[in-house]
Amino acid sequence: MPSFSFHVTHTSGSARRGELHTPHGVVQTPAFMAVGTQGAVKAVTHRDLDDLGAEIILANTYHLYLRPGAERVGRLGGLHKFIGWSKPMLTDSGGYQVFSLAARRTVDEEGATFRSHLDGSEHLLTPESASDIQARLGSDIAMVLDECVEYPATYERARGSLERTLRWARRGRDRFLRTKESETSLFTNPGQAQFGIIQGGTFPDLRRRSVEGTLDIGFEAYAIGGLSVGEPIPEMYDITEQTAPLLPPDRPRYLMGVGTPVDLVESVARGIDMFDCVLPTRNARNGQLFTSTGRLNIKNAEFAEDAGPIDAECACYTCRHFSRAYLRHLFQTGEMTSGTLNTLHNLHFYLDTMRRIREAIVFSTLEELRQNYRRIFPAVSADPTLERDPK
């Protein structure tokens, strides 16, 4: 058995239902990855994630590189062993966080030089070091280092950036493959796969150029990066729709940092198989909840004596046991349990959305699901600035 494989079991239009095999188990796709930035999904335990049916989580290379350090994680046997999570895990390249540091980083051909947000110490992240760090972390899926261009960006800026991303992709892939051959011991997870990342901003021809160059290098699979960074939602959908079909049909397609519940359905309909986003977890801690009838802010005074659950249609632990009145009280009083119960609910909503999506692909009812989600979350779909948060 190969340690990494993907096969599509059903299609419905451009949407695909599939299975992703990794060294730590199988992921049903389309899949949503909860974000566990520092090796923990905020406010919930691994046991909670298991109960929710989470099959894969994401961890951030930037944060883990700084604390506790990739070499330390390597000595402790890799990220799975270190954090006690035995299912599939993906790590990003660290690039997105470094580029988010803005004033505290400079980028040149060699890589990105940045100052730690923790102690100001200076570090250099290169395509090679991003590969080595992730080899030590031992995630099931590593991401190659890319440059994520801001929005809006001029054509020239986006083109220059994507060409650098291609050169970095070549270096990162070479390092990954050479290390696998000659320095196997660096990998705490010998079956680790590496995904390439498509850039090119909001310019269709640059996206096409990025796909060609990245496929030339060749990765186990491919992600679409540089979206959900502030561009209008229709533009995000358009770029996804144009880019996804250019990617190999027998490999999973990962849309990075996306998105709202509607975005998930809309993007699956355009051929996407994997997602990650902090929206369900971060919003939960801010009291913003997703329900089968739309959004709900648990802070609102109207819920102070509301004995009903967040969502009468929801089967999550929170909705089965607690009232809006109690959840509002926990939020108002700053109880940690507020974050936990809200996160359990939002993650359930997201993972349940993915279950519905997978079912809808099999039964060819994805269009109905899409109309339903558009109806439930109209404002979000129409207004790109509303409570969106790419990372």
Next chain:
Amino acid sequence: MPSFSFHVTHTSGSARRGELHTPHGVVQTPAFMAVGTQGAVKAVTHRDLDDLGAEIILANTYHLYLRPGAERVGRLGGLHKFIGWSKPMLTDSGGYQVFSLAARRTVDEEGATFRSHLDGSEHLLTPESASDIQARLGSDIAMVLDECVEYPATYERARGSLERTLRWARRGRDRFLRTKESETSLFTNPGQAQFGIIQGGTFPDLRRRSVEGTLDIGFEAYAIGGLSVGEPIPEMYDITEQTAPLLPPDRPRYLMGVGTPVDLVESVARGIDMFDCVLPTRNARNGQLFTSTGRLNIKNAEFAEDAGPIDAECACYTCRHFSRAYLRHLFQTGEMTSGTLNTLHNLHFYLDTMRRIREAIVFSTLEELRQNYRRIFPAVSADPTLERDPK
């Protein structure tokens, strides 16, 4: 069946093994109550508490009175329904927190006038209102309003305070009984019991006087208050040893705000049946853990690459799944999960200590358990100021 009853099933010296029946179920005694100040035990869910085997929790009247308000809780059907906890619950009288406000409260014969720590608004807590508030909250056990004297206090100060506490106890008991007869609808839990509180500082004759006066009034059961407020540990043990046998043998005896693991064993050996303390939960959030070999501070650098569990002898979720290295990482990075996993461990240690105590009473091995705990936690037993925190 009476809604509140207690019977002793085994004794061993002064220690008692028993069963406490309440409107919301049975509690095996000696019992430890985790503190759920605002209607939630910090950092853990009710499901976690169930898994840990918690049979009773405590909630704070002062906090719930201010937020969300006793009348609101009453309209929502009482505290059990409001917070979604179906097992036994005890509420304190609110007095301890009010007296802790120091500069922000004045006490006279009528009651305690205080300013809210939230918005500075002025409130008056009287023996009558403390009874009414708890009737609305509907805990299984309500506490009568008492005055808790600081340590050290002069004999005259302690005597005056205990006499006032006795007058308040009479008023609080009268209100409780009259309301039960004529205003049943105020009680969201008609089977609520009310405990009296013994005061008298560190003066044995005042403690005796307090017991006589409080028994004269007559409550479902009795608590020993005013200890664990800074007095030397041997003094706390002495007062407990002298006071407990004066209380009716057929009623549970509750030592308020106590204590360390050693305190639990030592106090059970002196005839105590119930405890509450923030120590396991608060210390957990500060990274201070209790283990079968003593205390452990998860912050310490020595644990940075320690792949072992907090306690190799411990069967809790945290110890079965996570390393000291990971738990240190979670603490260092400020992850909420740190508080959750540490709290699960410490509460397990406390509840497991109570299980061992109950077993030791049945098998007459309490003295061995006591020697063992004294050996494991020597410094704490000897030094009263070491990380103690009464409330």
